[in-house]
Amino acid sequence: MLISILSLLLLYIDIIIMVKYSKKEYKFERFEKSDKKDKKYIAILKNKETGKEVKIYFGGIRPNGIPYEQFRDTTGLGLYSKYDHNDKNRRRLYRNRHSKEKKTFKDFFTPSYYSWFFLW
Secondary structure, eight states: OHHHHHHHHHHHHHHHSOOOEETTTEEEEEEEEOSSTTEEEEEEEEETTTOOEEEEEEEEBOTTSOBOOBSOOOSSSOTTGGGBOOOHHHHHHHHHHTGGGGGGTTTEEOHHHHHHHHTO
16 A cells, blocks of 8 residues: 555656756667556666666557557657657647747757657
């Protein structure tokens, strides 16, 4: 019981606090298929000084297991390419909705950064 409450609390904190890693401290290594059932991919970053790897989960999957569509999957893995809709109007609407997050893209790696550039 206590463990499930703690798990929910950590999930809530993860949603509220945006995960972001400085581009000065980390470099992108590779993409992998996510090990979380509600995310499509993981971006693996490596700390430039320590060599420690961190994971950024991005790309949504519905609770019923069906992934959300994206404009185009350009991760190089292509695991969800069949969910590409290639609809430029939907892409424009997505990018308008998420345009406030764009200001962090210059300095930080975030889930939004990877969704924006590799799925939308």
